Amino acid sequence: MHAFRDDALGEHDAVGLAEAIRRGEVGAAEAARDAAERVRAVEERLHAVQVHADAPVPGTGGVFAGVLTFVKDNTDHQGLPTGHGSAAFTPRLARRHAPFARQFLSSGVTVLGKTRLPEFGFSPTTEYETAEPVRNPWHTGHSAGGSSGGSAALVAAGAVPIAHANDGGGSIRIPAACCGLVGLKPTRGRVVPNAQSRQLPLDLVVDGVVTRSVRDTAAFLAAAETHWRNPKLPPVGLVEGPSGRPLRIGFLLDSPNGVASDPATREAVTETAARLERLGHTVEPVEIAVDPRFTEDFLTYWGMLSFLLGATGRTLGADFDRHRMDGLSRGLRATYLENWRRTPGVLRRLKRTKEAYAAAFRGLDLLLTPVLAHPAPPIGRLAPTVPYPELIERILAYVAFTPVDNVVGTPSISLPSTRATDDGLPLGVMFSARPGAERTLLDVAFTLEADRPFRRIQDV
Numbered sequence: 001m002h003a004f005r006d007d008a009l010g011e012h013d014a015v016g017l018a019e020a021i022r023r024g025e026v027g028a029a030e031a032a033r034d035a036a037e038r039v040r041a042v043e044e045r046l047h048a049v050q051v052h053a054d055a056p057v058p059g060t061g062g063v064f065a066g067v068l069t070f071v072k073d074n075t076d077h078q079g080l081p082t083g084h085g086s087a088a089f090t091p092r093l094a095r096r097h098a099p100f101a102r103q104f105l106s107s108g109v110t111v112l113g114k115t116r117l118p119e120f121g122f123s124p125t126t127e128y129e130t131a132e133p134v135r136n137p138w139h140t141g142h143s144a145g146g147s148s149g150g151s152a153a154l155v156a157a158g159a160v161p162i163a164h165a166n167d168g169g170g171s172i173r174i175p176a177a178c179c180g181l182v183g184l185k186p187t188r189g190r191v192v193p194n195a196q197s198r199q200l201p202l203d204l205v206v207d208g209v210v211t212r213s214v215r216d217t218a219a220f221l222a223a224a225e226t227h228w229r230n231p232k233l234p235p236v237g238l239v240e241g242p243s244g245r246p247l248r249i250g251f252l253l254d255s256p257n258g259v260a261s262d263p264a265t266r267e268a269v270t271e272t273a274a275r276l277e278r279l280g281h282t283v284e285p286v287e288i289a290v291d292p293r294f295t296e297d298f299l300t301y302w303g304m305l306s307f308l309l310g311a312t313g314r315t316l317g318a319d320f321d322r323h324r325m326d327g328l329s330r331g332l333r334a335t336y337l338e339n340w341r342r343t344p345g346v347l348r349r350l351k352r353t354k355e356a357y358a359a360a361f362r363g364l365d366l367l368l369t370p371v372l373a374h375p376a377p378p379i380g381r382l383a384p385t386v387p388y389p390e391l392i393e394r395i396l397a398y399v400a401f402t403p404v405d406n407v408v409g410t411p412s413i414s415l416p417s418t419r420a421t422d423d424g425l426p427l428g429v430m431f432s433a434r435p436g437a438e439r440t441l442l443d444v445a446f447t448l449e450a451d452r453p454f455r456r457i458q459d460v
Helices: 014-022 029-045 099-105 149-156 174-178 214-227 264-277 293-317 327-360 387-397 404-407 437-452
Strands: 047-060 070-074 110-115 139-143 162-167 181-186 206-211 248-251 283-284 366-370 411-419 426-432
Touching: 014 029, 014 214, 029 047, 029 110, 047 149, 070 099, 099 162, 099 214, 099 264, 099 404, 110 149, 139 248, 149 162, 149 174, 149 206, 162 174, 174 181, 174 206, 174 248, 174 411, 181 214, 181 437, 206 214, 214 404, 214 437, 248 264, 264 283, 264 366, 264 411, 264 426, 264 437, 293 327, 293 387, 293 404, 327 387, 327 404, 366 437, 411 437, 426 437
Parallel strands: 070 110, 070 162, 248 283, 248 366
Antiparallel strands: 047 110, 162 206, 181 206, 181 411, 366 426, 411 426
C-alpha cells in the first residue's frame, strides 16, 4: 500500500519538493497538510508512527526547507517524548534536541513526529511482544526491517520523502533493503557523534537518513557538513551524479562468517555485478578473512549493551523495570551474563577486524555484497515472542553482512536491486568502502540509478 496521489507532494523526492517550494509552485503549509493526510492514510495499516508533533517544527532554512520528515524515537527532539521502542519505562518529554537532531533540522526539514523502532534498536525487525508491528508497505504481511523500520515504511509508502534513521548493526541498511530504499550508513564520525554510544568501548552507532533517491541522500550529507564537519575525514561535498570513473569492485555472495545467501539474494548481487561490468567497471570475487569468532563476539557485545541498559535504565525513566524489557533484550542480557568474562578478548578481536577488512580492500575501491542473507521475513518470524534460542539463531542467519561495517566504522550503502521476490518484495544490494569514501559510494549509487531507475511502489 502507498500514499502517492495528486497533491502538493506528488511524486517528488526531498530535493524536488524543496525546489518546488522555493519556486513558489507548492506552499510549505500546503505540503505539510498533505503530508499529514498521507501519513493518516497509511498509518492504520503500517503502524509506523510513535508520536505526532502537535505543532510541526520547521527547520531553519537550508536545502530541505519545507520538506516533511520524522525523527526516529531513540533520538531526543525537544517537546516530544523519547521511548526507545520499550515498554520498560514511561517516556518523558525531551527538554532539548539531541546534537544530531539539531544537525538534521539545520537542513531545513519540518518534523511531523517520531517513528517506531524495536526495543532499543536491538532487532532487525520492528516488532513487539504486545503492540502492533510496523508493516512493509510493499507487502503488509512482511517486516519493514529494523531498527529504523518506522522511518523506512513511511518513506517507502510515500508519506514523506526522507526520514531519520541510525545504524548500530545494520539499522539503516536493513530497512532500506526491506523497503526498496537508499540507506547510507556514514563513516564513524561523519555526522555529529551520538552522545550515548561515544561512552562505550566500541562505538557502533552512526546517524543518517533513508530516502527514495540517491540525490536526496547526497544532499543530506552535503547539508550535514554545512552544520558540522569532522576535520579528521575528507569532505564529501555535494555529489550530483556519476563521475564516469571506472571502479575496481570486489564482490562476495555468502557472508564471511559462513552464512549462505538464498537464491534470490545471490541473483540480485550477481545481476548487479554484471551491470557494473557492462558499465565499464572491473568486478572480481574476493574473500574477507574475519576472525571466525566474529559473530559470537558481536553477539556478546550486543548482549553487553542490553545488560548496560538494564543496569542504567532509571536514567531514562524513574519507573524503569528491566523485567519489562522484551524477550530479545532479556535473552541478550542473559547471553552476556554467561560470557562476561570474555569481554576483554571480545573487544580486542572486534577492534582487530579493521585489519582484515583493510586487507580485503587492497587494490579495490568498493566491496559489493548482499545486505541480508534473505528477503524481508513474514511478520512474526523474528518477533520478540519467539523463544530466544530460536530467535537469535534466525536473526544471525538473516543479519549476516551488515555488522562488520559498524565494528570497523566504514561507510556502507544499501541500494534497491532491479530484482524482486516472486511476491514483489524488494531485494537490496550493499556497497562498502574505505573510511571517509562516501563520495565513491554515492558515485556507484548514481551510476546504477541512472542505468536503471529504482522500482517504484506506485507502479506496482
